Amino acid sequence: MKNPKVGIIMGSDSDLEVFAEAAKILEEFGVAYDMTVGSAHRAPARAQKYSSQARDRGIKVLIAGAGGAAHLAGVIAAHTTLPVIGLPVKAKSLDGLDSLLSTVQMPPGIPVITVGINSGKNAGLAAVQILAIGDKILADKLIDYKNKMADEVEIKGNKLSEIGYKKYLQDK
Amino acid sequence: MKNPKVGIIMGSDSDLEVFAEAAKILEEFGVAYDMTVGSAHRAPARAQKYSSQARDRGIKVLIAGAGGAAHLAGVIAAHTTLPVIGLPVKAKSLDGLDSLLSTVQMPPGIPVITVGINSGKNAGLAAVQILAIGDKILADKLIDYKNKMADEVEIKGNKLSEIGYKKYLQDK
Amino acid sequence: MKNPKVGIIMGSDSDLEVFAEAAKILEEFGVAYDMTVGSAHRAPARAQKYSSQARDRGIKVLIAGAGGAAHLAGVIAAHTTLPVIGLPVKAKSLDGLDSLLSTVQMPPGIPVITVGINSGKNAGLAAVQILAIGDKILADKLIDYKNKMADEVEIKGNKLSEIGYKKYLQDK
Amino acid sequence: MKNPKVGIIMGSDSDLEVFAEAAKILEEFGVAYDMTVGSAHRAPARAQKYSSQARDRGIKVLIAGAGGAAHLAGVIAAHTTLPVIGLPVKAKSLDGLDSLLSTVQMPPGIPVITVGINSGKNAGLAAVQILAIGDKILADKLIDYKNKMADEVEIKGNKLSEIGYKKYLQDK
Amino acid sequence: MKNPKVGIIMGSDSDLEVFAEAAKILEEFGVAYDMTVGSAHRAPARAQKYSSQARDRGIKVLIAGAGGAAHLAGVIAAHTTLPVIGLPVKAKSLDGLDSLLSTVQMPPGIPVITVGINSGKNAGLAAVQILAIGDKILADKLIDYKNKMADEVEIKGNKLSEIGYKKYLQDK
Amino acid sequence: MKNPKVGIIMGSDSDLEVFAEAAKILEEFGVAYDMTVGSAHRAPARAQKYSSQARDRGIKVLIAGAGGAAHLAGVIAAHTTLPVIGLPVKAKSLDGLDSLLSTVQMPPGIPVITVGINSGKNAGLAAVQILAIGDKILADKLIDYKNKMADEVEIKGNKLSEIGYKKYLQDK
Amino acid sequence: MKNPKVGIIMGSDSDLEVFAEAAKILEEFGVAYDMTVGSAHRAPARAQKYSSQARDRGIKVLIAGAGGAAHLAGVIAAHTTLPVIGLPVKAKSLDGLDSLLSTVQMPPGIPVITVGINSGKNAGLAAVQILAIGDKILADKLIDYKNKMADEVEIKGNKLSEIGYKKYLQDK
Amino acid sequence: MKNPKVGIIMGSDSDLEVFAEAAKILEEFGVAYDMTVGSAHRAPARAQKYSSQARDRGIKVLIAGAGGAAHLAGVIAAHTTLPVIGLPVKAKSLDGLDSLLSTVQMPPGIPVITVGINSGKNAGLAAVQILAIGDKILADKLIDYKNKMADEVEIKGNKLSEIGYKKYLQDK
Numbered sequence A, B, C, D, E, F, G, H: 001m002k003n004p005k006v007g008i009i010m011g012s013d014s015d016l017e018v019f020a021e022a023a024k025i026l027e028e029f030g031v032a033y034d035m036t037v038g039s040a041h042r043a044p045a046r047a048q049k050y051s052s053q054a055r056d057r058g059i060k061v062l063i064a065g066a067g068g069a070a071h072l073a074g075v076i077a078a079h080t081t082l083p084v085i086g087l088p089v090k091a092k093s094l095d096g097l098d099s100l101l102s103t104v105q106m107p108p109g110i111p112v113i114t115v116g117i118n119s120g121k122n123a124g125l126a127a128v129q130i131l132a133i134g135d136k137i138l139a140d141k142l143i144d145y146k147n148k149m150a151d152e153v154e155i156k157g158n159k160l161s162e163i164g165y166k167k168y169l170q171d172k
Helices: A013-028 A045-055 A074-079 A094-106 A120-132 A136-171 B013-028 B043-055 B074-078 B094-102 B118-132 B136-171 C013-028 C044-054 C072-079 C094-104 C118-134 C136-171 D013-028 D044-054 D072-078 D093-102 D120-132 D134-170 E014-028 E043-054 E072-078 E094-104 E120-132 E137-172 F015-029 F042-055 F074-080 F094-104 F120-132 F136-171 G013-028 G042-055 G074-079 G094-104 G121-132 G136-171 H013-028 H043-056 H074-077 H094-104 H120-132 H136-171
Strands: A007-009 A032-038 A061-065 A084-086 B005-009 B032-037 B061-065 B085-088 C004-009 C031-039 C061-065 C084-086 D007-011 D033-037 D061-065 D084-086 E007-011 E033-037 E061-066 E085-086 F005-011 F033-037 F063-064 F082-084 G005-010 G033-039 G059-064 G085-088 H006-010 H033-037 H061-065 H083-087
Touching: A007 A013, A007 A045, A007 A074, A013 A032, A013 A061, A013 A120, A013 C031, A013 G136, A013 H033, A032 G136, A045 A074, A045 G136, A045 H043, A061 A074, A061 A120, A061 C136, A074 A084, A074 A094, A084 A120, A084 G085, A094 B094, A094 C094, A094 G094, A094 H094, A120 A136, A136 C013, A136 C044, B005 B043, B005 B074, B005 C094, B013 B032, B013 B061, B013 B118, B013 D134, B043 B074, B043 C044, B043 D134, B061 B074, B061 B118, B074 B085, B074 B094, B085 B118, B094 C094, B094 D093, B094 G059, B094 H094, B118 B136, B136 H013, B136 H033, B136 H043, C004 C013, C004 C044, C004 C072, C013 C031, C013 C061, C013 C118, C031 F005, C044 C072, C061 C118, C072 C084, C072 C094, C084 C118, C094 D093, C094 E094, C118 C136, C136 E014, C136 E043, D007 D013, D007 D044, D007 D072, D007 F094, D013 D033, D013 D061, D013 D120, D033 F136, D044 D072, D044 E043, D044 F136, D061 D072, D061 D120, D072 D084, D072 D093, D084 D120, D093 E094, D093 F094, D120 D134, E007 E014, E007 E043, E007 E072, E014 E033, E014 E061, E014 E120, E033 H013, E043 E072, E061 E072, E061 E120, E072 E085, E072 E094, E085 E120, E094 F094, E094 G094, E120 E137, E137 G013, E137 G033, E137 G042, F005 F015, F005 F042, F015 F033, F015 F063, F015 F120, F015 H136, F033 H136, F042 F074, F042 G042, F042 H136, F063 F074, F063 F120, F063 H120, F074 F082, F074 F094, F094 G094, F094 H094, F120 F136, G005 G013, G005 G074, G013 G033, G013 G059, G013 G121, G042 G074, G059 G074, G059 G121, G074 G085, G074 G094, G085 G121, G094 H094, G121 G136, H006 H013, H006 H043, H006 H074, H013 H033, H013 H061, H013 H120, H061 H074, H061 H120, H074 H083, H074 H094, H083 H120, H120 H136
Parallel strands: A007 A032, A007 A061, A061 A084, B005 B032, B005 B061, B061 B085, C004 C031, C004 C061, C061 C084, D007 D033, D007 D061, D061 D084, E007 E033, E007 E061, E061 E085, F005 F033, F005 F063, F063 F082, G005 G033, G005 G059, G059 G085, H006 H033, H006 H061, H061 H083
Antiparallel strands: none
């Protein structure tokens, strides 16, 4: 994509399905992004380069994350003053707790603004919200999106109230 | 303050010392803010009003948080499309774990971008980073701030290398 | 159902199987209920309306819950003085711990009386126990139910004592 | 007190300060209660007797709890069909987690409706909410109480907005 | 079996596979036992009766346990002075942590001597060790058992050393 | 003491206050014991010798424990067929969780029967219960002890019922 | 293998797949090793012998580990002054937390240098790093290995940037 | 010091007391070291430079660590092939769990060999053990050190056996 506004970097391509959810949201909102694999540990120069060049490439927000001792978001945040959205990815042990704590518990001075474990969608939405501050069209789209969510709950809620749980579960 | 750009809302005035750290950062960067007490549970109408009017009052970013079953940031996020920075506050039991999980583990559609437990300073910095996207002066200040942090570490690191831990601990 | 006494509201229709257990108990005890989907975050107006109108609609007890940063029960409790039974639902990470803590660790002034993770059945029974305070027939049914449970344990226990674990496991 | 409506039983007199918060709320609402020490483990006959006689003594709701492997609420629930509010008390290790899990994670059939760790106040309020179902005066008092809480937040919030955090912290 | 020395009681027949491991060990050592289902919550009278009559029936050691808020071992311990071996059973949430804490964290005065989560085999062996104090034949069998375990490790270890992990994994 | 029946071994003399509670109970019941410091890690030969000679010295039950990666009880259990009561001691981090898990989660074949974190008293009582299997006098003392505990709860419970929590808290 | 430099010992052959990852790395680097099954609990003499003879057999580094109350690495460390790399293995409960804490939280004086849960590969690499201190060829191989890892990330990252997540996920 | 063999780098000078324990051990063993403050986040260039130049400066082993989302050890490991000993430091929340998991749960390819929370002494000892592989004098000192530890336990253990816990606690 041309002129990406959001830069997405994940620790391993095994995290791609989680990060794809963020990309889908950005596409849905018409926000240009780029996306790559970095690694705070196996390819630190690449991660550092990606982060320190992001602002000059016109990137406004970064989404970064990994699993386990998930240092990528923190390392990305260390090399830029752009906002960094941390996306913790559940690894094979400890049910995501290590990834979450390694991402969110940053020391004073270097925030990583973190979404829930495996919440790629929310990482994308947070990026849109941040960009929407200076973009009226995006802000209006967010309002539509929010209203649509409320409407969907309304429809589901009304359906459940009317047909009851037995039928509802059969229809699923 | 006139024309606040950041709205800060905490669940109880017992959380004030943590949130004051965010305010101090905003002052240091010359960012106007307002600050109040709300409560998702004891004063839901107030929290809702604060959140739903924030955009029209010119607020660009919200900082919200509480302790325990810390719903305030989520409830604030439910009533606005502005970015909501979640600040979990350590309560009397469970060492902050309940506050963190209640703040960060938001469902798809409504992100709360969360900083570490009691990390008021990082909540403030994250707000500045977000505002700096569209504000060159703020962006430059962030670079200065980051450099100053690195310098301080440099000075401390060099001092420790030179005088050794015994003297360093005595000087503290 | 006409004149529901218990209002059941869940954060998402993906939680329905857990909440259906509560509904089944209410049906077994002949307690009228209604049931819907709300969301503290995606449809806050709906959740609020449901809660604040509950008393006037004749509802006596509410059952509410969700997964992850499970705010729904707390938000429901914020808008009513009816007792709110919290039902934490296990989400995809953290094995239910986030849902439980987000539901139970409420601040002073706004209790959510919480049952175990995914314990839809106990949420239903707790509602019946509360209604039974002013309803002799229901109270008697509860005693029967309790006796039947004890009898079932008695039968299973005696069977195991008699036939031994090998046969018992074969019969299962 | 004559004709108690709420029975309070705690596992040890070392838990008394937590349970006294429940009693204070009941007094504030004019609800008669009695209060005693039991122990699921050291005095099981006493706990059982207290629970099984509660209904006949006119008790409508029970509040029970302990620390550590906190079985008291579950044992009380085993001997009555009255609603049992569980109040987990933080013990010397594990920061209340053991008490909470031992109280709330009840098996199907025997609910303990649990409030937060050390939340004596909420245990009392939950009891009032349950009694208020059949008591218009109590229900009105609850509305007043809720409004008063909202007002207090309103006052604190407005004060903070006006005088700022520095003065507010000085006044504390 | 005649003249059982060990009494085994579990909270639900869904725990039977775990407790069967204890029974198998007792059979292997030729120790008579009986085995039943009780429930601290659904059948408290049965649990209490089982426990309080155990000594008079000649039982020397009890094995008891359940899942979730696992009170059974504690309740059994409350009604006897016999040693009670607690066997925590992993339930559907929290990966066994609730069961373990509810079983082991007993208050002063009423110990439950607890084995690992789902460790039916060790519950059985602990019972044998306790009985072996006053039974030379059993004590000798334990020494044989221990030696056999060491031998098995010896054989496996030597085999692995000799054939290497690739062959060893193929043979498995 | 002559002819000790219980051997107590702790990982460090910093654990002594916890283990002294076990010793006090043994003294109260007139059970001879010896007590020493061992260390699975710093003095493995000593720990091993203590354990492997225990039976021949007439020891019937061992009490062992430590803090952190608390291996002592497991190592003691590895070198004897006597029952080993594990006593996890809370260390400076993690609030006792590491000590508990390291003590109780033993592999199949080598049980450590574990009491609660820092529960020296219960370790002592468990040893008494085990010895009481073959000692009528000890068994009778246990019954007295249990009755006295129940009486104390009775007295405290009655006192609280009569004088109320305000006076009771003043008297404390 | 002749003249092994690394000794690998695991608590059970059920852990072999995890430890095989360490062996594969050693083979890849051309480091001779031997590998066996020991058990701190079931075969303590074997574990002790393996550890105390390791130095004299020319072993330079040990890799040891187990699951649950994972004492093996600690026990190995107790009998040698060689560096001991601890490899915690995830067992059936608690998602690896017990294994990790039992391995890493060693008391002062006896370190076990621990890698992540089930991280056999990293255990192997750590052993190579330690040996490479005195072995220029090994050190150079490590640099190549590190560069190759960075290159692989580079290739994956570039591929993802170019073809986008949809194609990338299809190719997987 | 001239020709340091061990490089110590900590995330903040607030961690110095923990790291000083490592330095004291190195001094005790006569191992030259240098020591500085770095920060993976606030001074990433410094941390990177320190790590990537370490080998050329003659450093053989690195000790690195921090608190919270403790990335320093991982970042140091990313820029060197020297062994990196991770030292997690307990921060103000979560009792050290976040620091431990962020340090130890490294991805495949980049090990951080981790000691216990706040275990500066063990970090120092692990460094000595690693250096002792190629240094006979150091290896002999380690054996002396180990023997001295065992002797100290022996003396304490014998003293406790002889004078009993009452006197021992008085003498402390």
